[in-house]
Amino acid sequence: xxxxxxxxxxxxxxxxxxxxxxxxxxxxxxxxxxxxxxxxxxxxxxxxxxxxxxxxxxxxxxxxxxxxxxxxxxxxxxxxxxxxxxxxxxxxxxxxxxxxxxxxxxxxxxxxxxxxxxxxxxxxxxxxxxxxxxxxxxxxxxxxxxxxxxxxxxxxxxxxxxxxxxxxxxxxxxxxxxxxxxxxxxxxxxxxxxxxxxxxxxxxxxxxxxxxxxxxxxxxxxxxxxxxxx
Amino acid sequence: xxxxxxxxxxxxxxxxxxxxxxxxxxxxxxxxxxxxxxxxxxxxxxxxxxxxxxxxxxxxxxxxxxxxxxxxxxxxxxxxxxxxxxxxxxxxxxxxxxxxxxxxxxxxxxxxxxxxxxxxxxxxxxxxxxxxxxxxxxxxxxxxxxxxxxxxxxxxxxxxxxxxxxxxxxxxxxxxxxxxxxxxxxxxxxxxxxxxxxxxxxxxxxxxxxxxxxxxxxxxxxxxxxxxxx
DNA sequence: GCAAAAGTGTTTGGGTTACACCCATGC
DNA sequence: GCATGGGTGTAACCCAAACACTTTTGC
Numbered sequence: 001x002x003x004x005x006x007x008x009x010x011x012x013x014x015x016x017x018x019x020x021x022x023x024x025x026x027x028x029x030x031x032x033x034x035x036x037x038x039x040x041x042x043x044x045x046x047x048x049x050x051x052x053x054x055x056x057x058x059x060x061x062x063x064x065x066x067x068x069x070x071x072x073x074x075x076x077x078x079x080x081x082x083x084x085x086x087x088x089x090x091x092x093x094x095x096x097x098x099x100x101x102x103x104x105x106x107x108x109x110x111x112x113x114x115x116x117x118x119x120x121x122x123x124x125x126x127x128x129x130x131x132x133x134x135x136x137x138x139x140x141x142x143x144x145x146x147x148x149x150x151x152x153x154x155x156x157x158x159x160x161x162x163x164x165x166x167x168x169x170x171x172x173x174x175x176x177x178x179x180x181x182x183x184x185x186x187x188x189x190x191x192x193x194x195x196x197x198x199x200x201x202x203x204x205x206x207x208x209x210x211x212x213x214x215x216x217x218x219x220x221x222x223x224x225x226x227x228x229x230x
Numbered sequence: 231x232x233x234x235x236x237x238x239x240x241x242x243x244x245x246x247x248x249x250x251x252x253x254x255x256x257x258x259x260x261x262x263x264x265x266x267x268x269x270x271x272x273x274x275x276x277x278x279x280x281x282x283x284x285x286x287x288x289x290x291x292x293x294x295x296x297x298x299x300x301x302x303x304x305x306x307x308x309x310x311x312x313x314x315x316x317x318x319x320x321x322x323x324x325x326x327x328x329x330x331x332x333x334x335x336x337x338x339x340x341x342x343x344x345x346x347x348x349x350x351x352x353x354x355x356x357x358x359x360x361x362x363x364x365x366x367x368x369x370x371x372x373x374x375x376x377x378x379x380x381x382x383x384x385x386x387x388x389x390x391x392x393x394x395x396x397x398x399x400x401x402x403x404x405x406x407x408x409x410x411x412x413x414x415x416x417x418x419x420x421x422x423x424x425x426x427x428x429x430x431x432x433x434x435x436x437x438x439x440x441x442x443x444x445x446x447x448x449x450x451x452x453x454x455x456x457x458x459x460x
Numbered sequence: 461g462c463a464a465a466a467g468t469g470t471t472t473g474g475g476t477t478a479c480a481c482c483c484a485t486g487c
Numbered sequence: 488g489c490a491t492g493g494g495t496g497t498a499a500c501c502c503a504a505a506c507a508c509t510t511t512t513g514c
Contacts, residue, residue: 010288011241011243011244011285011286011288012244012286012288013241014244014333056242056318056333058240058242058328058331059328060320061318061320062316062318083316085313086292086335088286088291088292089292090289090291098288099288103286103292103335105335170466171466171467172465172466187504187505187506188466189466189467189468189505189506190503190504192466192467192468194503197502209512210513211464211465211512211513212463212464212465212512212513213463213464213466213511213513214464214465214466214467214510214511214512215466215512216465216466217466217467401493401494402492402493417478417479418492418493419478419479419495420476420477420478422494422495423476423495424476427475439485440486441485441486441491441492441493442485442486442487442490442491442492443484443485443486443490443491443493444484444485444486444491444492444494445484445485445493446492446494447493447494
């Protein structure tokens with residue numbers, strides 16, 4: 001990285017980065033999409049926030065590298081992990097030497113909301129609301145936008161929403177996930193029919209007590225292949 | 231490639247490959263999805279067919295490398311070109327040395343049916359029907375299947391079908407593209423209404439003469455951003 | 461009883477599918 | 488006129504959205 005020699009046979013460096021999504025309540029108690037960023041401690045973009053990532057070890061698969069990023073940054077295991085895109089434009093790092101060129105294979109992950117709130121922050125790792133990001137290093141703002149688009153799109157047809165929740169959950173909690181990601185309110189009745197028709201959940205038989213109203217049924221996600229789609 | 235030294239700092243090699251789709255009539259005159267493959271002339275998989283590709287030059291973007299592959303293999307310019315996926319499993323080339331490990335960023339392309347039929351074949355480049363492929367080198371059979379899935383899926387919501395056709399075309403020709411890719415017959419009347427509702431074509435005002443029946447209207451694709459989606 | 465959310469029922473409208481039918485040309 | 492595909496009309500069906508209404512708990 002510091003010692004690249006400029007010859008005709010210099011190859012671009014290969015890195016893996018990860019966009020890690022969770023949900024956390026904002027100051028009004030409404031769930032929002034949030035993600036952790038790390039502060040850079042060297043040039044270029046020294047001091048700016050960036051996606052967690054690093055070089056690909058020759059002994060690990062791409063998805064293993066992404067999972068490792070996740071663990072090193074947050075201490076968490078992903079509940080869902082999928083490749084997003086490979087970013088390799090020449091102008092990703094303006095003004096830099098060709099020999100420093102990096103091609104980033106970016107993954108996106110979902111982590112449980114409960115685990116994520118327990119994660120301790122440090123001076124160099126901070127969780128941001130997805131719609132209130134500062135200007136990030138490299139092309140990372142674009143990458144996050146792209147990942148958000150994929151998340152919203154995928155939510156409509158894939159069984160991933162429960163990845164934010166615990167083992168069992170109410171339909172209201174699941175609906176809140178959809179509402180937070182899609183950023184709009186959904187009709188409770190229609191939502192119930194939708195998830196029932198799609199068969200993405202099954203009732204546990206238990207109910208959640210202690211609410212100030214009729215106790216809701218608890219559900220769990222139906223078993224289905226989760227993780228990478230490909 | 232032959233002289234890699236095995237050290238802790240060896241990085242995986244980076245290559246770009248391209249799945250190039252066109253349509254060509256089979257022996258019964260029915261349109262089929264076809265793609266060009268190149269014969270390998272060195273180990274591993276010496277003599278087997280593989281996707282066109284090669285190392286990424288440090289001076290070019292990923293998409294430029296894919297476009298270059300396309301040109302070098304077929305002499306053609308892509309009518310559509312989009313990143314497919316980055317393949318980087320450790321077991322892509324069974325039995326090979328870690329130092330020879332290659333991460334392939336794969337693109338998929340559409341080329342015009344007419345141009346493609348004019349391309350000359352050689353002993354080491356051959357066009358195959360997509361559903362009659364031999365066993366390919368590396369994980370390339372899987373990659374082609376994945377690309378076919380993406381093509382079929384994308385056809386349903388993106389304006390790409392005209393990429394196989396000339397500047398102007400009849401709705402019957404456009405329908406044949408859909409039928410070839412999706413491998414099922416479509417109702418002509420409903421197809422007409424679909425493309426009109428989606429606004430993906432506009433009439434040129436001219437008609438195609440010389441048929442044995444009522445002369446059909448000629449259409450062109452409505453102008454819309456083509457090429458990479460991201 | 462009242463508030464609040466769980467859960468059910470019903471109507472409407474848009475869009476897709478199947479299929480009948482007419483149109484315009486070459487032969 | 489006849490065959491052939493171009494092109495139009497229409498009814499059935501499915502599904503999603505809107506919204507009224509009933510149910511069950513805590514207080």
